[in-house]
Every structure is written in C-alpha cells, then in structure tokens.
Amino acid sequence: MTIQTLAKVATLTLLASQAALAQNADRKFTSVAERDGQLEVRTSDGSYFIKPYSAAIIETSFVPQGESADPASHAVVLLPAAVKTTLKQKGGSIEYATAGIKVTITKSPFCIAYAYKGKPLVAEKRGYIHVTDDVVKGSKDIHKGEPRQLEAIEFALDKDEALYGAGERAVGMNRRGYRFTLYNKAHYGYGEHSELMGYTMPVAMSSKMYAIHFDNPQTGYLDFDSGKNNALTYEAIGGRKTYQVIAGDSWEDVVGNYTSLTGKQPLPPRWAFGNFAMRFGYHDEQEARDTVAKFIAEDIPLDAIVFDLFWFGKEIKGTMGNLAWDKDNFPQPERMIADFKDKGVQTVVITEPFVLNTSSRWREAVDNKVLALGPDGQPRTYDFYFGHTGLIDIFSQQGKDWLWGIYKGLHAQGVAGVWGDLGEPEYHPTDVRHATGSADQVHNIYGHQWAGLVADGYQRDFPNERPFILMRSGYSGTQRYGIIPWSGDVNRGWDGLQSQPEISLQMGMQGVGYMHSDLGGFANPVLDDELYQRWLQYGVFQPVFRPHAQEEVPSEPVYREEHTKALAREAIRLRYRLLPYNYTLGFDNNQQGLPLMRPMLYEEPRNAKVRAMSSTYLWGKDFLVTPVLHPGQASADVYFPANSAWFDFYTGEKQSGGTTGTTRAIALSADHVPVYVRAGAFIPMSKVVQTTRDYNTRQIELHYWHDASVQAGSGKLYDDDGLTAQAYEQGKYELLRFTSTLRDKTLSLRVASEVGKQYQRPERGIALSVHNVGAAPSSVRVDGKVAVFAWDQATRLLTVQMPASDQANRSVDIAL
The missing domain is CATH 3.20.20.80 (Glycosidases)
Known part of the structure; x- marks a missing residue:
C-alpha cells in the first residue's frame, strides 16, 4: 500500500469516527437537491440549506418544519460567489465540495461533517436541538426566573482541541470548559478574570484552524464543552439557525476569510x-x-x-x-x-x-419619537445609576x-x-x-x-x-x-x-x-x-x-x-x-484582516505548548513582546519561537528559538519591557514628532536585522495622507517594499516604490541601519555607487545614509 493510499485511508477513518460521534438518531434523511447555488437537504424535521461563499467558507442554515428561512444577517457582508462545487452520492452518504471545504452528509444515522483539503474539521453532534436553560432564579446571569427552552446547535469536538472566541473575555487563551453568556454587559473594575464583558460574539475558533460563526445576534450562550462531553453548543432564545464554517491554510487565512465574510476594518485616521x-x-x-x-x-x-x-x-x-x-x-x-x-x-x-428626563433634550426626544418603547407603546423609562432615563x-x-x-x-x-x-x-x-x-x-x-x-x-x-x-x-x-x-x-x-x-x-x-x-x-x-x-x-x-x-x-x-x-x-x-x-x-489589517497583536499560535499553529500562551505575543509579524505583568519582577520568561533568531530591540543581543521554541528568563530593565525583533526583519521608523500632523516619510529610518541564517527577508511601509477615506482604493498612496538577499558574502537590500495614480512620490532620504554586522564591510554601494558608511564594533551596527531621491527603486549592496 502506498503512502498516499495510507493517508487516504487515515482520512476516511477519521471522518468515519467523527461521524460516529456526531449523529442525531431522531433526524431522518429524506431527499437532496442542488439549486440556485446551494444544496437543500430535507430531513424528517426540516431542511438544511448549504451555501458556499468561497472555497474556504460555507454556510449551513437549518429551517425547522413550519418555519420559513430568514435571509437577513447583521454580520455577513460578503456576497456568495459563483463557487465551483461537486455533488457526489456514495450509497449511504452525500459529498458536497468546493476546492477547499467538503461537506459530508451521512444519511443514517443522520450527520453533517466538514473537512478542509482532506483534513476533518468538525461535525454536528446532534445538530439542531432544544435545550433547557438551567439558570436558577436569583442568579447573576441574564435570565432570572423559571427555566426556559432554548434553540441550540450542537457540534462534536476532538478531545484535545483548544477553543478560542466568544468575544471579549478574560479566562485564559484556551477557553474550552466554559459556558459563555452571549449578552453584552459591562464588568466594572474587573481584574485578571472575567467571563462576561461588553463585547460578546457568537464565534468559536479551534486549534485545528477553523472557525464557526453562529449568525444570530439574539441573546443566549456559547458552550465550549463545559459539560466535558466533547461538545460545542450554541444556544439562543430564538432567531436564525445559521452558521458559517470558515477554514484556511494558516491562521492568517482563517481570520482573513472571516473578515472577508463579515467585513474588513477601514484604516483609521x-x-x-x-x-x-x-x-x-x-x-x-x-x-x-x-x-x-x-x-x-x-x-x-x-x-x-x-x-x-x-x-x-x-x-x-x-x-x-x-x-x-x-x-x-x-x-x-x-x-x-x-x-x-x-x-x-x-x-x-x-x-x-x-436621555434622562432631567436633561435639556428630554422633551425633544419624546416629541421626535426617538426613544424605545414599553409594552404600552409609550417611551419606556426606568432608573439607573445616572438618573431616570x-x-x-x-x-x-x-x-x-x-x-x-x-x-x-x-x-x-x-x-x-x-x-x-x-x-x-x-x-x-x-x-x-x-x-x-x-x-x-x-x-x-x-x-x-x-x-x-x-x-x-x-x-x-x-x-x-x-x-x-x-x-x-x-x-x-x-x-x-x-x-x-x-x-x-x-x-x-x-x-x-x-x-x-x-x-x-x-x-x-x-x-x-x-x-x-x-x-x-x-x-x-x-x-x-x-x-x-x-x-x-x-x-x-x-x-x-x-x-x-x-x-x-x-x-x-x-x-x-x-x-x-x-x-x-x-x-x-x-x-x-x-x-x-x-x-x-x-x-495590513484593512487589506487582509491581520490583527495588530498576534498570538504565538500564528507563529506555531501546530505547537501544543503555545495554544494557551498570551504572555509573549507578536506585534505585527516581526516584533516579539513580553509585557511585565507582576510587581517587583527582576526577570521575565520570554518565549522564543522556533526556527528563527531574535534580537533584543534595545541591546542587539541574539536569542535563538531552536527547532522547537524555547522559554528563557530575561533580566528586566525599568525603562522597557522585553522586545525582540525577528532576524531578517525590516522595521521602518521615523523621527519623533509632537503630533502626527507633522509626520511625513520624506526622511525615514530603515532598520534591518541581518543574520547568516536568513537568505531572504522582506518588509514594507504604507503611506498616504492619514485622513482620506479609502485612500488606497482611490490610488492616493505609496507602498514601499523592502527585500533582502544574502548570497555568498554579499548582502543586497532593495527598496521598491509602488505609487497610486493619484499620489506624488516624495523625494526621500533613507537612514539605513543594518544590525548584527560582525565586521566592517569591504565596501558598500548605494544605487550602484560607492558609499560612505560607518560601522560600530561594539554594537555591530552598520549605518549608511541613502541620499534623498525620487527614484522608485533603490539598492544597497554590502560586501560583508
């Protein structure tokens, strides 16, 4: 048997075991049909509508018998694309697939399972069910009084996958084991732990690199296996029974796909x-x-x-x-x-x-029918901390x-x-x-x-x-x-x-x-x-x-x-x-959905020991930051990710993450927290200004962290006027791309400028600093011409002034 055949058998075995765990014996398959860009699967108690948005995003809606589909979403803005799909019936199962996500519907016992590029992701366990809200009278939760019925969607989890999501909480990075209330509520004066805060979201993300977004804003719960029965359950008082499964080849892809679905953040001023x-x-x-x-x-x-x-x-x-x-x-x-x-x-x-009834605008608000109403059709008023409102x-x-x-x-x-x-x-x-x-x-x-x-x-x-x-x-x-x-x-x-x-x-x-x-x-x-x-x-x-x-x-x-x-x-x-x-x-956040702060999971998605880590994180792609979180600390444990060298931003001291990642105790200074820069990184910087109004990129400092282990590096700088909405889309921008190559003993650095049609590239000077240069170069050429440089033996820092120029492409070649 070939390796490829063994891998295929292993995948089928995983899918089969997942289906066995995830099934609803009471739900019976009746028919399937493909129409209008979606798959309709009819069952004994309703219909599933399965619709792809892209090769990596697929939406499933369950509409119980006697109800009609609600197409309105407050979250989704992506229009479903004309995604190429295949539909195959194989005896007791149906496969509906894009180039990325495959949905497998097992007819008996009924089950829906999702995989991405052959890798099983998640499956409905009992799928759509009713559950009893067991919140007791007098509790601090959102619902006080007698138990009530909630509509739920239940999924099966692997026993060892970590879970993230549910919005703003402070419970630890791996949030599995909690039943989270979905009800935005401020928590005044919270400290290291808070299970309910002001920005909740019905989204679950897994260490297996997928997300499930439950597309319904009504109040309820998101249960991350609190019952220790390998179940993920979304519960709500009513509303849509719709969710999207989002996958990707990396965490950058998963979050990029999710923000394509729900909308990208515009660049702030x-x-x-x-x-x-x-x-x-x-x-x-x-x-x-x-x-x-x-x-x-x-x-x-x-x-x-x-x-x-x-x-x-x-x-x-x-x-x-x-x-x-x-x-x-x-x-x-x-x-x-x-x-x-x-x-x-x-x-x-x-x-x-x-609007308080003692405010100057109370009568104006009432007369203009501005206020929410009570059951009697009149403005609903009540007392809270600030007054009668x-x-x-x-x-x-x-x-x-x-x-x-x-x-x-x-x-x-x-x-x-x-x-x-x-x-x-x-x-x-x-x-x-x-x-x-x-x-x-x-x-x-x-x-x-x-x-x-x-x-x-x-x-x-x-x-x-x-x-x-x-x-x-x-x-x-x-x-x-x-x-x-x-x-x-x-x-x-x-x-x-x-x-x-x-x-x-x-x-x-x-x-x-x-x-x-x-x-x-x-x-x-x-x-x-x-x-x-x-x-x-x-x-x-x-x-x-x-x-x-x-x-x-x-x-x-x-x-x-x-x-x-x-x-x-x-x-x-x-x-x-x-x-x-x-x-x-x-x-990058605007264009790709990339977070500004990124967990170590982004760097090492398959490393189980970083799944719950927030003590060290990435600022963008190239900074490694470890906040000081306790009084009187003399040192901090800094995690250095594998397969890269890291340089102390302040001292230049080199650290290696080795082949598996490593944690080291780093002595602390009073004037900064531990900050490291990735080998091969370009960090553009500028002179300090009193206000960003006075900021410009006519003169920049460009820092490059050289290391013999890095054969090629890259970075970029985006610039516009800082004020105009959609400046990039209007062509009112400049994008500088930085690259490095190391061949034999020549380090070549390149700067390439891309300018929008409505933007004028400034004449720009670049103060280049190359870190970790062990000896004085034999020569440095800027734009092909021999250049003056300085090298400091103690700091191992090479500095070169690139004269002001309006050229689109600049070059520096260093003979090490």
Missing part, C-alpha cells in the same frame, strides 16, 4: 495611532487647555484630547442626554477645538444612548436621524471623533421594545447598529473623512464600521493589567484588530507608579495608546512624578518613532 490625553474628566475649558499646553511644554507627543461627560453637564448624575456644551464651563467650544487643532490635537467627546431606539429611523443630527452638529464645531459609551446598553430591561425587535432580540447588536450609524453618516455626509469611533460594545462584523473598542472599566491594579494581552489577542483573532485597554487602569484611585510605567510600556505594542482613569489619580503622564513622567515620555516617543511600522500594520 493616522492620529489614532498617536497619544491621547484623557481622564474622567475635564470639568472646564481651562483644565483642558492647561493639559494640552503641559504636554507640549513637557515635550510629550499628543494627538487627541477626549472629553468625558462633564462637557455637557456639571454633575455626573442628572445631565446625561444634554449632548450640548455646558456654556458655563465651556463658553467658546468652537474656538477651543480650533485652537487645539492648530496645535495638531484632535477633539473627541463622549456620548451615551440614554429613556433609551434611544437606534433601530428606528427617528432615533437614527436624531442622533446623527447631533453628531453632524458636533462635526460642524470641529469635533473629530465619536466616543460611544454605555452601548451594551448598560441597562436594557427585557420589556423594552425597539423598531426591529425586543430588547433580548437586539441587545447584542445595539453597539453594532450605533457604530454603523456613525460610519454610514460619515460615508454619506463626509465621504472623504475617516471616522474615529471609540466604543466598548459591538458584534460580529462591527470592525467594518471602523470601531476602536476598548476593554472597559478595568481595575487599576496588576490584576487588571494581567488580563489585557489575552483580551486584545483574542479579539484580534475574531476580526476586531483595535481592541485595547485604558492604559494604567481605570477603576479605583490607586497610585502605583511601577504599574503605570509597565502598563504604558506594554501600551507601545498594543493597538491604541490611550491612558484613561478616574481623576483622583492622574492618568496623564504630565501630572505624574518626574521619574514616572520620564519613563512615560520615553514610551510615548517610541510609539511615535514606530509610526511607519504601526501605520503599515493598520494597512
């Missing part, structure tokens, strides 16, 4: 990659002006200032819903905003979906028009970004009625709809501008609206910091690339300088750099003691030096 001034909150104009002035005086870069709820009211309670500047404390907001803009600082203001019906045309009118007015004043807070919604009684459904039916898409309102408004009224939408709640696919989500009101403690890498890594895997934390921690008046320093040092390598906290202890570095301020300045300045690299990460 470049200032979003800068530093924010923010606290709870600035009480008046003078406080805000003094803060911005202090950043400039202290030589700490700044790009935005964010106003919490005091912009519209003097008190925390009783004023929510005013949504207009308090003219006593902010007498000339337009002038203040314009003055900030002249300094390169953008203004962002908080808004909430609640109604809730904007973001699903009604009146609610959308009213709220967008407010945003449009703020835009006219110069406000550059929207902060949407409490968008779970924070308190959402089950008897509230919205234009498109009950509270529990639409609760999980409230933030999604809100972000969509802002994105759609910008596209319609300000089509050339990129929106900035800071929100803590969303749903599958909200990334396509440009949401910049944060991880909520985290405790200002080491326990709060410890959960942050996991949260951002998981959300990036689920398509939400900009999940980040309130740097320094938000909740509780804790003054811990070491914690603050380490959190900001981690923040350099997370998607958005935004310290924020309760005002009793300052969140802004300019108000901290001198040593802490100096370390914060150093971190922020590094953040700005990395703008070319970081902005390019945003471009």
Whole structure:
C-alpha cells in the first residue's frame, strides 16, 4: 500500500469516527437537491440549506418544519460567489465540495461533517436541538426566573482541541470548559478574570484552524464543552439557525476569510495611532487647555484630547442626554477645538444612548419619537445609576436621524471623533421594545447598529473623512464600521493589567484588530507608579495608546512624578518613532484582516505548548513582546519561537528559538519591557514628532536585522495622507517594499516604490541601519555607487545614509 493510499485511508477513518460521534438518531434523511447555488437537504424535521461563499467558507442554515428561512444577517457582508462545487452520492452518504471545504452528509444515522483539503474539521453532534436553560432564579446571569427552552446547535469536538472566541473575555487563551453568556454587559473594575464583558460574539475558533460563526445576534450562550462531553453548543432564545464554517491554510487565512465574510476594518485616521490625553474628566475649558499646553511644554507627543461627560453637564448624575456644551464651563467650544487643532490635537467627546428626563433634550426626544418603547407603546423609562432615563431606539429611523443630527452638529464645531459609551446598553430591561425587535432580540447588536450609524453618516455626509469611533460594545462584523473598542472599566491594579494581552489577542483573532485597554487602569484611585510605567510600556505594542482613569489619580503622564513622567515620555516617543511600522500594520489589517497583536499560535499553529500562551505575543509579524505583568519582577520568561533568531530591540543581543521554541528568563530593565525583533526583519521608523500632523516619510529610518541564517527577508511601509477615506482604493498612496538577499558574502537590500495614480512620490532620504554586522564591510554601494558608511564594533551596527531621491527603486549592496 502506498503512502498516499495510507493517508487516504487515515482520512476516511477519521471522518468515519467523527461521524460516529456526531449523529442525531431522531433526524431522518429524506431527499437532496442542488439549486440556485446551494444544496437543500430535507430531513424528517426540516431542511438544511448549504451555501458556499468561497472555497474556504460555507454556510449551513437549518429551517425547522413550519418555519420559513430568514435571509437577513447583521454580520455577513460578503456576497456568495459563483463557487465551483461537486455533488457526489456514495450509497449511504452525500459529498458536497468546493476546492477547499467538503461537506459530508451521512444519511443514517443522520450527520453533517466538514473537512478542509482532506483534513476533518468538525461535525454536528446532534445538530439542531432544544435545550433547557438551567439558570436558577436569583442568579447573576441574564435570565432570572423559571427555566426556559432554548434553540441550540450542537457540534462534536476532538478531545484535545483548544477553543478560542466568544468575544471579549478574560479566562485564559484556551477557553474550552466554559459556558459563555452571549449578552453584552459591562464588568466594572474587573481584574485578571472575567467571563462576561461588553463585547460578546457568537464565534468559536479551534486549534485545528477553523472557525464557526453562529449568525444570530439574539441573546443566549456559547458552550465550549463545559459539560466535558466533547461538545460545542450554541444556544439562543430564538432567531436564525445559521452558521458559517470558515477554514484556511494558516491562521492568517482563517481570520482573513472571516473578515472577508463579515467585513474588513477601514484604516483609521493616522492620529489614532498617536497619544491621547484623557481622564474622567475635564470639568472646564481651562483644565483642558492647561493639559494640552503641559504636554507640549513637557515635550510629550499628543494627538487627541477626549472629553468625558462633564462637557455637557456639571454633575455626573442628572445631565446625561444634554449632548450640548455646558456654556458655563465651556463658553467658546468652537474656538477651543480650533485652537487645539492648530496645535495638531484632535477633539473627541463622549456620548451615551440614554436621555434622562432631567436633561435639556428630554422633551425633544419624546416629541421626535426617538426613544424605545414599553409594552404600552409609550417611551419606556426606568432608573439607573445616572438618573431616570429613556433609551434611544437606534433601530428606528427617528432615533437614527436624531442622533446623527447631533453628531453632524458636533462635526460642524470641529469635533473629530465619536466616543460611544454605555452601548451594551448598560441597562436594557427585557420589556423594552425597539423598531426591529425586543430588547433580548437586539441587545447584542445595539453597539453594532450605533457604530454603523456613525460610519454610514460619515460615508454619506463626509465621504472623504475617516471616522474615529471609540466604543466598548459591538458584534460580529462591527470592525467594518471602523470601531476602536476598548476593554472597559478595568481595575487599576496588576490584576487588571494581567488580563489585557489575552483580551486584545483574542479579539484580534475574531476580526476586531483595535481592541485595547485604558492604559494604567481605570477603576479605583490607586497610585502605583511601577504599574503605570509597565502598563504604558506594554501600551507601545498594543493597538491604541490611550491612558484613561478616574481623576483622583492622574492618568496623564504630565501630572505624574518626574521619574514616572520620564519613563512615560520615553514610551510615548517610541510609539511615535514606530509610526511607519504601526501605520503599515493598520494597512495590513484593512487589506487582509491581520490583527495588530498576534498570538504565538500564528507563529506555531501546530505547537501544543503555545495554544494557551498570551504572555509573549507578536506585534505585527516581526516584533516579539513580553509585557511585565507582576510587581517587583527582576526577570521575565520570554518565549522564543522556533526556527528563527531574535534580537533584543534595545541591546542587539541574539536569542535563538531552536527547532522547537524555547522559554528563557530575561533580566528586566525599568525603562522597557522585553522586545525582540525577528532576524531578517525590516522595521521602518521615523523621527519623533509632537503630533502626527507633522509626520511625513520624506526622511525615514530603515532598520534591518541581518543574520547568516536568513537568505531572504522582506518588509514594507504604507503611506498616504492619514485622513482620506479609502485612500488606497482611490490610488492616493505609496507602498514601499523592502527585500533582502544574502548570497555568498554579499548582502543586497532593495527598496521598491509602488505609487497610486493619484499620489506624488516624495523625494526621500533613507537612514539605513543594518544590525548584527560582525565586521566592517569591504565596501558598500548605494544605487550602484560607492558609499560612505560607518560601522560600530561594539554594537555591530552598520549605518549608511541613502541620499534623498525620487527614484522608485533603490539598492544597497554590502560586501560583508
């Protein structure tokens, strides 16, 4: 028997064993037919509709007898392509296949199983079933009272596969063993563990490199084998019985395919990659002006200032819903905003979906039918922390028009970004009625709809501008609206910091690339300088750099003691030096769905020991980062992935990951967390600017980490004006591609420029630094001409100045 035959037998055996575990004896196959680009499989209790979106994405919908199909999806935006499929009937089974995914339907006992390129992925266990919600009366879960019936879809799992997904949680990277509530809910002051937070998603991802997205926003549960019976179960109060299986050859493919299905994140404005001034909150104009002035005086870069709820009211309670500047404390907001803009600082203001009956807009909201209703058809009002309130019906045309009118007015004043807070919604009684459904039916898409309102408004009224939408709640696919989500009101403690890498890594895997934390921690008046320093040092390598906290202890570095301020300045300045690299990460996220923060799973998908790892992660493709998560640490355990050399970003010291990956204790410095760069990596950097308004790529620093083990390397830099929506699609961009080749003792570096049709390539100088050069080169040629260079024996650093040129292609040849 040949190796190929053995492999085929092994695959068939796996499929057979999977089918045996995954079956529903009560469901009987009756017929199959292929029509209109999908397969219809009829059973004794309903019909399955199986539809490919691409070779690696396939959708299955079950419609029980007596029900009709609901075609509406809040998550999916990809149109099903004309995918070539094959249909084969083999006695007791049917195979429906694309070039990638194969669906095998076993007739008796009935079973549906999925494989990708011959590799079994997952199979329905009992498929569509009813289950009893066993939540007891008085519990803290979403449903209080008597048990109720839920509709569920059950899958069979391999006994050793790790699971990820379910949105924003802090339970450990491998989330198997939990039954997660699907009900967006803020968790104030959480620390290292939180099972329910503000941004849940009905998506499961497996270490076998597939994802299942359950295409239904209604409240329920996602059970990651909590019963230890090798079952993955999606449970909901009602709605669609639709899911998509997404596969790929790598994690980059899986997440890229998922974001093709649900939408890619637009590139934010470049200032979003800068530093924010923010606290709870600035009480008046003078406080805000003094803060911005202090950043400039202290030589700490700044790009935005964010106003919490005091912009519209003097008190925390009783004023929510005013949504207009308090003219006593902010007498000339337009002038203040314009003055900030002249300094390169953008203004962002908080808004909430609640209108209190004590606010100045209460009567306006009622008269304009803006608010969600109760069972009696009148605006549903209730008490919560901030006062007696109604809730904007973001699903009604009146609610959308009213709220967008407010945003449009703020835009006219110069406000550059929207902060949407409490968008779970924070308190959402089950008897509230919205234009498109009950509270529990639409609760999980409230933030999604809100972000969509802002994105759609910008596209319609300000089509050339990129929106900035800071929100803590969303749903599958909200990334396509440009949401910049944060991880909520985290405790200002080491326990709060410890959960942050996991949260951002998981959300990036689920398509939400900009999940980040309130740097320094938000909740509780804790003054811990070491914690603050380490959190900001981690923040350099997370998607958005935004310290924020309760005002009793300052969140802004300019108000901290001198040593802490100096370390914060150093971190922020590094953040700005990395703008070319970081902005390019945003471009890759926009084009390919690639997360900015990536788990070690991306690097070593088949290495079981990294499946649960979040302590060391990748920032983009080429940085290896290990945050310092405990007080008083003298060293940190850094994991070095296999098959690559890694260089200390600060000292140049080389580490090897060996052939299997290795963990080493690395001595810590007070001024940074451990950061390493991959051998063969290009890292474009720039000089520090006070604000990204002054950033350009006419002069860049290009760092290359040479190693004899690397025969070829590559990198890139994306550039545009930082403001125009869809600049790349409009041809208003430049893309620099960097390559290296090592042959014999000649290291050749190339820079190639691709310029969009509506863009002018600048004349550019490049300060090239080649790291890990063991001896002075015998010669260096730039664009074919002998060039002057410098080599430092102690640091093993070679530096070459490439003179300014508007050439599309540049070259450096180094004779080592």
